[in-house]
Amino acid sequence: MVSQDHEDTRERIDEREISRRNYLATAIAGTAGLTALAGCSNSSSDSNGDSKAKDKKAKVPEGVPKTVETKYWHDWSNIDAEKPPLQYTAMAGAALDPIPVEYSSEDDPWMREHALMFKRAAKGIGVSAKLNDRPLNQLYAQSWNTPGLQAVISMSTHGPDPQRGLDPNPLLMRRHKDNPSNYDNYFHPKLNELLSKQREVTGDNKKRQQLVSEAQRIFAEDVGAIIGIFPDVITAVNRKKWNGYVKTPGNGPTGDSFQWSEVNLQPQTGEKTYVKGVTTSMNSLNLPWAAGGAEEKRLKFIYDGLFDATPNLDVVPALATNAKYTDDTTVELDLRKGVKWHDGKPFTAEDVKFTVDLYKKHSSTSQVSFYEPIKSTEVLGTHKVRFNLKYPDAAFMTQRVVRSVIIPKHKWESVDNPAQHNPQQPIGTGPFTFKNWDQGSRFEVEKNDDHWMFKDGWRKKHLGDQAATGPGLEGVIWVNVGNVDSMLGALQQGKIHAIGGTLSNSQADRAAGTGGIEKVVSENFAPLDAKLMFSCPLIRDKEFRVAFAKAVDKKGFVKDVLQGRATIPTGENPISPLTPWNTDDTKDYGHDVDGARTILKKAGYTWDSNDNLQFPNGKAWKAFVERVQNENTHKRREELGQADFS
Known part of the structure; x- marks a missing residue:
């Protein structure tokens, strides 16, 4: 700071x-x-x-x-x-x-x-x-x-x-x-x-x-x-190099709680890797047992949940394409077909059941809000699951399913102590694949071309006029710059493309004094x-x-x-x-x-x-x-x- x-x-x-x-x-x-x-x-x-x-x-x-x-x-x-x-x-x-x-x-x-x-x-x-x-x-x-x-x-x-x-x-x-x-x-x-x-x-x-x-x-x-x-969420971005920033409430166009900007951005120059400057670093690569903050949010670029949320705060399909209550404490979900883990293995209902059972058995710290009301999980088919809840839960099909993170059974079933596990190569189904992590300084991911969020039609449906079309970026890098002064200088010098956090009005105005840099403001629900x-x-x-x-x-x-x-x-x-x-x-x-x-x-x-x-x-x-x-x-x-x- x-x-x-x-x-x-x-x-x-x-x-x-x-x-x-x-x-x-x-x-x-x-x-x-x-x-x-x-x-x-x-x-x-x-x-x-x-x-x-x-x-x-x-x-x-x-x-x-x-x-x-x-x-x-x-x-x-x-x-x-x-x-x-x-x-x-x-x-x-x-x-x-x-x-x-x-x-x-x-x-x-x-x-x-x-x-x-x-x-x-x-x-x-x-x-x-x-x-x-x-x-x-x-x-x-x-x-x-x-x-x-x-x-x-x-x-x-x-x-x-x-x-x-x-x-x-x-x-x-x-x-x-x-x-x-x-x-x-x-x-x-x-x-x-x-x-x-x-x-x-x-x-x-x-x-x-x-x-x-x-x-x-x-x-x-x-x-x-x-x-x-x-x-309001105030930040600064380089519009000369990138088009397609999404003004998401609460998150702004550059925060890590939503990935809509990253899947929507289109390069305007020869630079195809998007670089965000940040002042907070990650402590591990273990998302389910993260302490919250930077590591939890950034690792969600690698993993998917059962459902997602749009900038308009609508719940939309992710790994689950449909869900319905069969009674007050029973929810059945249809899962997306054709999805593969980043190592090529197929995603199935077994992964969902394994994920919930593991979280419950070993008390996942970051996923409590998802699994807490679930009494048991049943596999109804290769791409269908049933959640039996402990009690009627009004927030289950909004807050909880959007909060969820599903992990691969074939990668975690041999882990003896999940809370102490630090995967060297995190494997998910998300819009980005893991590339590199230097603790305290740098985190890199690459585009997962097969992910539905990179489809122009998908983004147009859920982003409306904010949707951009084109091949998109090739990857994202978070660079820990250390403090706001250094971060603003790096943005003005073109070393980073956006501020991955919030600024004051004066800080954003100073940054916007350089050609191509703009202040962006979004409303907030937090x-x-x-x-x-x-x-x-x-x-x-x-x-x-x-x-x-x-x-x-x-x-x-x-x-x-x-x-x-x-x-x-x-x-x-x-x-x-x-x-x-x-x-x-x-x-x-x-x-x-x-x-x-x-x-x-x-x-x-x-x-x-x-x-x-x-x-x-x-x-x-x-x-x-x-x-x-x-x-x-x-x-x-x-x-x-x-x-x-x-």
Whole structure:
């Protein structure tokens, strides 16, 4: 990634970045000089440095605890830990400790500014925010784990995997109590019930849509997270050398989650191998047991799934040409005939059965969403299979079959430990065959001429006006350039043909200053999600959640930093308007810092002489303790009949 010092130097000579600089300057100035606030953890002190002073301030009604700690408030089926990794304690009358906020500047070019927006929002209501910029792989490994987040707020942009646009479950089901990806320990009983119901509705999209819409309304009204924006995907490509880039939502024309550009591109010069510059490298050639990220996406160029997704988010045939439910838990699939593995062996139903059985037996890490609901697989013929599901699964014929990856039985059946296997020559049926891999620097594949995606008619049917005709490219190379500055230089010098990732507006504009290089923008169905840690007593207070949501200036961020390149959802709704599952009649609390302060004041929060927000005290503290209990954490003060403490 580009260092901030270098970025700031470039900004001083780029007039297009004036608004962004003003945003940064305002955010930094607004948070400069904040003292370490007193209050909430056992080791902190008050603004005078006297920890005993807090005890004198506290006015606790009889029978009410003086402190409320971060803890597991429910029995979690997926959590074995005794307590959450976050330590944050609420104390009657004490000033709030700084709120830990985690992000990764590797996630998007403007994530630092987004984090500063949250810091400024917190300051607006009298709270200090402590920002922690972590390496992206560390954020995944240590923060987004089953026991829960390590920070009060942890933000990230969801990846553009097709499954997130095809079905609401990849985003909504994270808020289900039994989901292992429920990193924020969020549990809303009514929402949980709706999510359980909708995921089993098969064959009746209208009924399912009603349930999914109600789930969105509940989540947004409850402020289950801060869903800031759906950021546009911005990148830069060389159109002088290549024609046929496909503007795919979420992925853009150069991402790795879809292969439509690569099978559609037509060379305009003598160069026939397409080179993408990237900043992330692959760790192995084992797709089914990949840890996610670069290796999983790029290796899918070699393998096929049962179905695919178009840029319009339609499910289309891949290795399976047809599928039907024979009852709520039985699916029969017709498989494509005449398909061969890259080594010439025929693809059959036996490969599908073997694949599912192997994934289940050895717990494939990257394929859980595909095989998890499958109880057993039956071979009904050379090119026909039956899946017997454990339960009715509404997402099986969208999210799961598109997510699937089928591997060759004849190559994997002799592997003793699939999780530790690293194939020297990955064999698939996909549109590209493996050529070479230099770990950390280069990955190369070659065109599979026999693949259906290289047929002009196939692409015309599914790409419409974006389809290009011709012989196509001969291969694709991913080159790890190291950082964005180097990547932009390589693009301008013609050493690479496209940026295989996202850029900021200014970065893409600078690249487009060179002949033949163009900025390309696509819309996105993957939200930027600021997760809130619901085991934390502060977050459990809905009055605080609503106030904080009102303090976040999403529109200002999109205007000043992203120059309008994003979609702002109606309230805290993770389901994009690009998908048919979105409902726009969700609660939107709007941006109003004064209104946020009024909410906190009525809930009994106070401010000291330095404008530091303090937890409620006396009778207001008793009301706070009542609001954070399991039966009340999703209710407003008025619903509980609590007084106006202002």
